[in-house]
Amino acid sequence: MSEQYEFFATTAKGIEPLLSAELAQMGATQVEPARAGAKFRGSLATAYRACLWSRTANRVLLPVKSFPAPNPEKLYGGVKSIRWSDHISSKGTLAVDFASNESQITHTHFGALKVKDAIVDQLRSTEGERPSIDTTIPDVRVNVYLHKDIATVNIDLSGESLHRRGYRQQGVFAPLKENLAAAILAITGWKDPSEETCFLDPMCGSGTLPIEAALIACKIAPGLRRDYYGFNKWKGHVPKIWSELMEEARDLVIRDPKKLPKILGYDLDARAIKISIGNAERAGLRDLIRFERMDLLEVQSQGPKGVIVVNPPYGERLGEEEALKPLYRSIGDLFKQKFKGWNGFVFTGNPQLAKNVGLKASRRHVLYNGALECRLLQYDLY
Numbered sequence: 001m002s003e004q005y006e007f008f009a010t011t012a013k014g015i016e017p018l019l020s021a022e023l024a025q026m027g028a029t030q031v032e033p034a035r036a037g038a039k040f041r042g043s044l045a046t047a048y049r050a051c052l053w054s055r056t057a058n059r060v061l062l063p064v065k066s067f068p069a070p071n072p073e074k075l076y077g078g079v080k081s082i083r084w085s086d087h088i089s090s091k092g093t094l095a096v097d098f099a100s101n102e103s104q105i106t107h108t109h110f111g112a113l114k115v116k117d118a119i120v121d122q123l124r125s126t127e128g129e130r131p132s133i134d135t136t137i138p139d140v141r142v143n144v145y146l147h148k149d150i151a152t153v154n155i156d157l158s159g160e161s162l163h164r165r166g167y168r169q170q171g172v173f174a175p176l177k178e179n180l181a182a183a184i185l186a187i188t189g190w191k192d193p194s195e196e197t198c199f200l201d202p203m204c205g206s207g208t209l210p211i212e213a214a215l216i217a218c219k220i221a222p223g224l225r226r227d228y229y230g231f232n233k234w235k236g237h238v239p240k241i242w243s244e245l246m247e248e249a250r251d252l253v254i255r256d257p258k259k260l261p262k263i264l265g266y267d268l269d270a271r272a273i274k275i276s277i278g279n280a281e282r283a284g285l286r287d288l289i290r291f292e293r294m295d296l297l298e299v300q301s302q303g304p305k306g307v308i309v310v311n312p313p314y315g316e317r318l319g320e321e322e323a324l325k326p327l328y329r330s331i332g333d334l335f336k337q338k339f340k341g342w343n344g345f346v347f348t349g350n351p352q353l354a355k356n357v358g359l360k361a362s363r364r365h366v367l368y369n370g371a372l373e374c375r376l377l378q379y380d381l382y
Contacts, residue, residue, distance in 0.1 A: 002043040008154065009050055009057045010037040014367040015183045019056045026050060045241045048231070051158050052223040052245055055182035055212070058161045061143055061154035069151035070104050072114050078151055079118035079144070087155060087235050090127035093134035094119060097156070100146040115144050115153075139233035159230030165215075166225045167283035168206060175205055176311060176347075180369060181212040182222070184376055187365050188307045188345055193217050193261040198306030202299045202334070204265030207276025207291060209309055214263050214285045221249040225283070257288060262302055266294040296330055301338045308335070308342055314349035314372075321353060328356035335359060335381050344379040351375055 007028075011019045016033040024031045026049045028040035040046070050060045064087075067078035088094060096119075098112035105111050119142065120130040131139070141156040163179040176184075190199060190213055199213040215222055223229075224246070231237045254260060267273055276291045310331050315321035328346075335344045336359065348354050349372045354361075361377040368374060 002045065004041055004043060005047070006063055007040050007042065007047050007050070008034075008037055008061045008063060009040065009054065010059045010061065011057050012036065012177075012180060012183075012368050014365075015056050015179070018183050018186050019054065022054050022056055023050060026053060044236070044238055045245065047157055048242050048245055051162065051229055051231070052221045052249060054162060055216070055222050056179045056186070057158075058163060058179065059143070059156055059158040060162070062157055064153045064155060066150060066152045068149060069146060070149040072105065072110075075105060075111065075146070075151055076114050076118045079115050079153060080122045082122075082153060084119050084123050085126060085235075088119075088123070088131055088140040089233075089235065090123045090129045090131055092131045092139035092233060093137075094131040095133065095135045095138035095141045097141065097143045098146070099144070101148075103146045103149045105146055105149075111144065111146065115142065137228055138230075141230050155234060155236075156230045157234070159228055159232070162223065164226070165222050165283070166227070167211065168208065168279050169282065176208045176369065178208055178212060178222070180367065181208045182216070183367060184209065184309060184345070184347055185213055185216060187376055187378075188309060188343060190216060190307055195259055195261055196303070196305070198262040198264070198302045200264045200266075200299070200302060200306060200308045201310070202266045202294070202296050202308065203310055203312055204267050204276055204291065205272050205311070207265050207272075207279050207289070209311065210263050210265035210276070210289050210291070211280055211283050211285060214260075214280075214288050215283065217260050217263065218254045218285070218288065219252045220284075221252075224249055260288060262306075263289045264302060265289060265291045266296075266299055267291075268293065268295050296327070296334060299334060299338070301342065304341050306339075306342050307345070308339055309345045309347065311347045312353075314374075315353055316349070321350065324350075324353055325356045328353050329358060332357035332359050335379055339381050342381050344381050346377045346379070347374060348377070349374040 020033045020038045028042045030041040032039040069075035096112045096115045124130040143154040143156045163177045201209045280286045315324045362380045363378040365376040
């Protein structure tokens with residue numbers, strides 16, 4: 001049996017149960033939801049699989065050591081006690097992320113500097129030279145979380161947030177993060193859609209929801225097009241495991257359009273449609289998603305059943321809320337008049353505005369768009 005490790009996958013608040021279910025489905029054991037993430041056990045292949053396949057995670061962390069760090073000296077000493085030559089070359093590059101909660105060290109930049117100093121000082125004393133700093137694409141990214149004066153030092157196997165799939169180079173106002181879009185789709189039940197069903201986003205913005213819906217339908221691993229991970233130059237990396245997982249992922253892709261559902265994205269803004277098309281092209285999905293400029297009032301049902309998700313503006317600026325009430329009423333009218341038999345969803349950060357939809361939500365799911373608490377409202381359209 002391959003060596004087993006403890007890991008921690010991070011995500012946004014509200015998504016922890018979905019992430020935990022994903023990890024368990026990938027073969028992770030002892031999965032335990034936590035605040036903004038989930039603990040799990042598995043082999044290195046399990047962690048690589050999470051980096052490649054998780055649609056809802058932000059990062060996958062490999063804990064290296066935990067120790068009390070009530071002051072800068074203890075933090076420095078604890079980090080320096082780790083044998084860093086097992087993880088990073090003295091000729092390589094390094095970045096440090098530091099977060100603190102309910103601890104005496106509160107200045108995160110200062111904490112990161114102490115961690116960096118401990119690593120480079122140790123490597124310089126043992127190797128004769130030290131790694132340089134690269135905050136964008138380092139060979140190894142070290143993540144330190146200080147909670148109640150206990151420091152946990154991790155190797156960030158993802159390198160950069162996993163929500164960055166590589167297809168979105170440009171967004172419109174307040175675009176959804178890709179893993180939040182994937183979480184919304186998971187809640188809607190868009191998991192293994194048949195070719196008879198349909199997904200529709202009538203206010204698609206930069207196209208994130210339709211693109212994520214297409215990735216799921218085509219069984220495309222969300223990390224398949226990324227060319228940078230935090231483990232690529234980590235000394236513990238096993239390239240053979242990663243290449244096998246990549247080959248397996250490529251073989252699973254469904255390429256026949258006849259076996260795929262209809263996926264549609266509309267928006268009144270012509271610029272948004274142009275951006276959506278560009279994003280879909282970079283995702284390799286241009287021929288599988290129909291993007292079209294269309295007013296909400298002109299949208300029509302595209303079959304007897306499907307999923308329609310609307311992410312309207314939230315009215316965050318003064319005076320906007322009153323102006324948006326007719327839009328929310330139009331969403332309710334659209335659902336009632338044209339989408340009977342479908343599953344309807346509205347994602348909003350403004351519960352008061354959502355009342356103008358005029359329909360009773362059968363379920364309410366709390367998710368966070370950044371720091372903003374939002375609701376995914378589910379409507380059963382009969």
